[in-house]
Amino acid sequence: MNSLLVRDVMTRGVVTVAPGFGYKQIVDLLIERGVSAVPVVDDARKVLGVVSEADLLHKVEFDGADVHARLFERRRHRVAKRKASGDTAGSLMSSPAVTVPATATLTQAARLMERHNVKRLPVLDDAGDLVGIVSRRDLLRRYLRGDDAIRQDILDNVLGGVLWLDPVEVTVEVTEGRVALSGKVDRRSTAQIAVRLVRALDGVVTVTDDLEWGFDDTTLQHRYTFDA
Structure with missing residues (x-):
């Protein structure tokens, strides 16, 4: 009756980027590795945030538009405009990152994804270091x-x-x-x-x-x- 934990289904050897990684570098990396998002980590492998395709697409969304946020714009719209003007992982990432412990159950991970409306979660060990990433598709493995x-x-x-x-x-x-x-x-x-x-x-x-x-x-x- 041992239920699967996040560590049992997560992807190890996670592709990461540093905060100074450039916009085009991130795009090239996502295409090359066939992934839709990458964690942004510091020198100690602590997760600072996550850059996803959605974050990168804000630049396309506001291409040629005035990206300077106005005072009374909705927060979500202001964040999108701010990311549209960003050119590094640090300015593009969604932060703080929603993370999950490696020892969490798949149910707990699924609830986190639902609550925060994200498609994947960086996985941390007991020391808070990045050890993997778990996606919605990974959580479906329990039904295999x-x-x-x-x-x-x-x-x-x-x-x-x-x-x-x-x-x-x-x-x-x-x-x-x-x-x-x-x-x-x-x-x-x-x-x-x-x-x-x-x-x-x-x-x-x-x-x-x-x-x-x-x-x-x-x-x-x-x-x-x-x-x-």
Whole structure:
């Protein structure tokens, strides 16, 4: 039941640039390496920011226009104009960079990307040094597990390892990551925990819960909580 971490799916050997890297140098580097963004780092490999294709395109967007920001322009528009006049990584980058620890889960990384509306995250070790970069595509690797591996994980680790259930009590079917659970367990809470644990497994897309139970202990728990 070991879930994938960012360090398991990240790209290592990250291409980086220094703050003084020129606009054309960055463009050439992105094209040459086939990447859409590069972290900007200092001499100690600390991440200062990230330069992406979107940052570079501001120069195209405002080509020939007055790039001097006006007082009452929206902040986003002012930032775009400022980057349009930039010619080094330090003036073009988005900063501070949104980073993620190498030990973070893929779910945590996905939430960071969603919250900050970014497509990739520089990955840092415990010392805060750059060790990799993780993209949206990397996060999808958790769904590459085969159905047989997912089913065996459920039988061995969820049902047998955590819940101590006899595998014959629960039928597990997995088709393209879609899990169907059926059968009968002792308590309703056991069934709920089983479904919750299966949903968290790498490779699981959806869970269909057709489990039955012999005793509904959840109502008993609610009554005790209310009485207390």
